[in-house]
Amino acid sequence: MATQRPDRFDQVDWDEVTESSGFSLTVNAKGLLATTIPLVGLAVYDWQVLDKRTPTFDALGWDFDVPGLDYLFAFTILLFVFYVALPLYQNPRMTRYYWKEFKRNRPAVVSLGWIAFVFVVGLIGPLFVAAPEQSVLHSYQPPMYLSVDTANAGTCLGETANGRCFGTWQYPLGTTRAGKGVFAGIVHGMTISMKIGFIATFIAVLFGTTFGTVSAYAGGWVDEILMRYVDIQASFPTLVFYLLIIYTFGGGLWLLILLLGIFSWEGMARYVRSKALSVTEEEYIKAVKVSGASSFRVVRRHMVPNTASSIITDTTLLIPGFLLAEAQLSFLGLGDPTVASWGQLIAAGRDALAFAPWIVLAPGLMLFLTILAFNFVGDALLDALNPEAAAEAER
Amino acid sequence: MTEQPLLSVRTLKKHYPIRQGILSRQVGAAKAVDGISFDIYRGETVGLVGESGCGKSTAATSIVRLEDPTDGEVVFNGGGREDKERNSDGTHPNDVTKFDKQELKAFRRDVQMVFQDPSSSFDPRMSVGSSVAEMLLVHGMTDKHRRRAIVEDLLERVGLSAEDYDRYPHEFSGGQKQRIALARALVLNPELLVADEPVSALDVSVQAEILSLISDLQAEFGLSLLLISHDMSVIRKVCDRVAVMYLGEIVEIGDTEAVFTNPQHPYTEALLSSIPTPDPRTRAEGIELTGTVPDPVNPPSGCRFHTRCHRVVQPEGLDVEQSVWRGLIDLRYRVKGGQIDVETLRENALAAESGDGDGVSDEAVTAEIRTEFDLPDRLSDPEADRALSEALDKLVDGDIEDAAELLDSTFSTPCEETTPDYTDHGDGHQSACIRHSDEIASAELAADDD
Numbered sequence A: 001m002a003t004q005r006p007d008r009f010d011q012v013d014w015d016e017v018t019e020s021s022g023f024s025l026t027v028n029a030k031g032l033l034a035t036t037i038p039l040v041g042l043a044v045y046d047w048q049v050l051d052k053r054t055p056t057f058d059a060l061g062w063d064f065d066v067p068g069l070d071y072l073f074a075f076t077i078l079l080f081v082f083y084v085a086l087p088l089y090q091n092p093r094m095t096r097y098y099w100k101e102f103k104r105n106r107p108a109v110v111s112l113g114w115i116a117f118v119f120v121v122g123l124i125g126p127l128f129v130a131a132p133e134q135s136v137l138h139s140y141q142p143p144m145y146l147s148v149d150t151a152n153a154g155t156c157l158g159e160t161a162n163g164r165c166f167g168t169w170q171y172p173l174g175t176t177r178a179g180k181g182v183f184a185g186i187v188h189g190m191t192i193s194m195k196i197g198f199i200a201t202f203i204a205v206l207f208g209t210t211f212g213t214v215s216a217y218a219g220g221w222v223d224e225i226l227m228r229y230v231d232i233q234a235s236f237p238t239l240v241f242y243l244l245i246i247y248t249f250g251g252g253l254w255l256l257i258l259l260l261g262i263f264s265w266e267g268m269a270r271y272v273r274s275k276a277l278s279v280t281e282e283e284y285i286k287a288v289k290v291s292g293a294s295s296f297r298v299v300r301r302h303m304v305p306n307t308a309s310s311i312i313t314d315t316t317l318l319i320p321g322f323l324l325a326e327a328q329l330s331f332l333g334l335g336d337p338t339v340a341s342w343g344q345l346i347a348a349g350r351d352a353l354a355f356a357p358w359i360v361l362a363p364g365l366m367l368f369l370t371i372l373a374f375n376f377v378g379d380a381l382l383d384a385l386n387p388e389a390a391a392e393a394e395r
Numbered sequence B: 001m002t003e004q005p006l007l008s009v010r011t012l013k014k015h016y017p018i019r020q021g022i023l024s025r026q027v028g029a030a031k032a033v034d035g036i037s038f039d040i041y042r043g044e045t046v047g048l049v050g051e052s053g054c055g056k057s058t059a060a061t062s063i064v065r066l067e068d069p070t071d072g073e074v075v076f077n078g079g080g081r082e083d084k085e086r087n088s089d090g091t092h093p094n095d096v097t098k099f100d101k102q103e104l105k106a107f108r109r110d111v112q113m114v115f116q117d118p119s120s121s122f123d124p125r126m127s128v129g130s131s132v133a134e135m136l137l138v139h140g141m142t143d144k145h146r147r148r149a150i151v152e153d154l155l156e157r158v159g160l161s162a163e164d165y166d167r168y169p170h171e172f173s174g175g176q177k178q179r180i181a182l183a184r185a186l187v188l189n190p191e192l193l194v195a196d197e198p199v200s201a202l203d204v205s206v207q208a209e210i211l212s213l214i215s216d217l218q219a220e221f222g223l224s225l226l227l228i229s230h231d232m233s234v235i236r237k238v239c240d241r242v243a244v245m246y247l248g249e250i251v252e253i254g255d256t257e258a259v260f261t262n263p264q265h266p267y268t269e270a271l272l273s274s275i276p277t278p279d280p281r282t283r284a285e286g287i288e289l290t291g292t293v294p295d296p297v298n299p300p301s302g303c304r305f306h307t308r309c310h311r312v313v314q315p316e317g318l319d320v321e322q323s324v325w326r327g328l329i330d331l332r333y334r335v336k337g338g339q340i341d342v343e344t345l346r347e348n349a350l351a352a353e354s355g356d357g358d359g360v361s362d363e364a365v366t367a368e369i370r371t372e373f374d375l376p377d378r379l380s381d382p383e384a385d386r387a388l389s390e391a392l393d394k395l396v397d398g399d400i401e402d403a404a405e406l407l408d409s410t411f412s413t414p415c416e417e418t419t420p421d422y423t424d425h426g427d428g429h430q431s432a433c434i435r436h437s438d439e440i441a442s443a444e445l446a447a448d449d450d
């Protein structure tokens, strides 16, 4: 064995090695493929085989329908798992280093905990908490330990004393005018926020990195055309366009997410491009090229990972923007009234602010905390993901 | 050692087009490398030395074909390509600049490069082990464990430990990173290593360590080495032969010993005089290189060094002191370039005269100019002095063009008219300076006799 395949660099028989070269996939790619293929299969089955009203898992006797948007959502989560979470596990040393840097920022650690909480609850919460349902009799129930004038509440579910209605555990955070539970609304709102965050971000990152890296790597007129297009899109009146679309097609969540994603990546493209340009100048890129690596390898293995810090930090700024945009549009009555988003909940409570402030306050607080958390995390990531800056500080 | 060199570079050129306007019309070219030739034999270390901006790094990247050279050939006779004959059409089958994709990939294994800046020569997001192992992967070694074994072994050979495989670049010092860079360059078992300023970013004490590591590795694995540096002392320590580059051309080449003890080209003299030597006999007389390297887009005519050369030849019939002559040429180029501001000089003169009111005489200004260029009040050659005075008067009158013309016609040097050929000084020691060509040499001798 030792004589056959010596493990010394100067005893490698390269003719033998190069012949045996084959195509190989990384674990990450394999994992993504292995999980995406069934997902796509299910989507196709749902779309082609089943008619519109049959729930997706009807054949298994499970009354659970997967809405179209969720396939994309699931895919973005898979991407996240295999290309963000798994690499962190695969490179424990780097992860520890990042974590050490990240940990210095206390508020960011707390914020990360909060985001993780929203993520987990948003993902599995709907399995335990039923979607908020309309029930006219239960309108304006107060939250637990609080009370409301019986004149305002519908049929009071809890105790009444001195003409005031007290909250019950059935609706821990009270209800809206339509009698929808605010607590259930918040839990399901997390899911919606996650969908907005993941899918719109996925779209933005897809466009932003593609435009940015291709521009930087190709240069010349390709760069010119792509970047001028970015300029044009950046000056495009998105809101007007959105209003137009709502009036034509109606405002579905789908459309909102799509539009948010498609009209938000200009900054990222520019950012990624400039970062990628500086990366192409680095000596390690030359070193890899001198070794005979293909352009694809250079871009995929070195340029994209090294622009990743820009992508990730930019993402942490994009997501709060998306969440806020959805809330604002909903508040203006331009959102999708069929989904239980935080924005819809806030909109539902705006008329009753005087006597039922919890309807606005609870989701408002959630929104505020989540956005704040993303900003803190973004700040800390910017510092942690930048080993070059850290190395410079050491010198 | 066979007679055939491992690498021979022939009239290699790399010009960068300069484009302007919306249509990107080419308006000129920066001649970064302009026709250099040299050979590297097996096991030999050749140095390429020169100031920054002389094109030595471009030469390196063109030789390894990181950039495509504009012209010339790079014949690589290693990697099992020995003893090939030239094709009938004059091209060489081993010409790297004409390699196809497959040949190039094999060539990539045989020639590797070490870069200058250890802080940017590793991907900060990859462990150094994977960075080194990536080279193996690129060339088709898919066996992960084997890659790791080879790299761990190699890391130990360059003075690190196998555990360092999983560490990241930011965890190493500059010297350690340069060791890893050597490992990366060696891992494909190349025959030729091109090292571009491998130690210039390091502390002096670390420099010595890295240089001796390079020498050890070279001896152990029979590497040939092309070492690029601006530092003559580094070259002296490791190189067998050295080529001195100035503005895209090689001005002197020869065995290191010969070049250092008996430099033939004035530029080499100037470079050598800048290093401190413990040996008083070889100490040159502190020649100062004035000015910067001229723009490679418009290199000076004739000998490209004549705008800075301290030995620049005087035309026939002129006989002034050499330092004065140098000053005259400098003056001439400054006037031509419109870089002499008479008004400022006038003010300076005024200040010197502690201002008696209504301005200064033109004489005071010309005197100021003479001092600035180290010219005496009166040149030893009366004819030359007349021309100089006249030109200075015109200059002070604001007639810059005429002044420049007059200076041009009186103080022109043969160095700007003739492009010097290489003169052989024996044992492959060559230099390109017209002082070595026959007539000039004899004229100089005659002048020295006086």
Ligand code: SF4
Pocket: B265, B266, B267, B303, B304, B305, B306, B307, B309, B310, B311, B312, B313, B415, B420, B432, B433, B434, B435
């Ligand atoms: S040719 Fe003239 S300018 Fe050039 S190096 Fe020789 S003496 Fe100097």
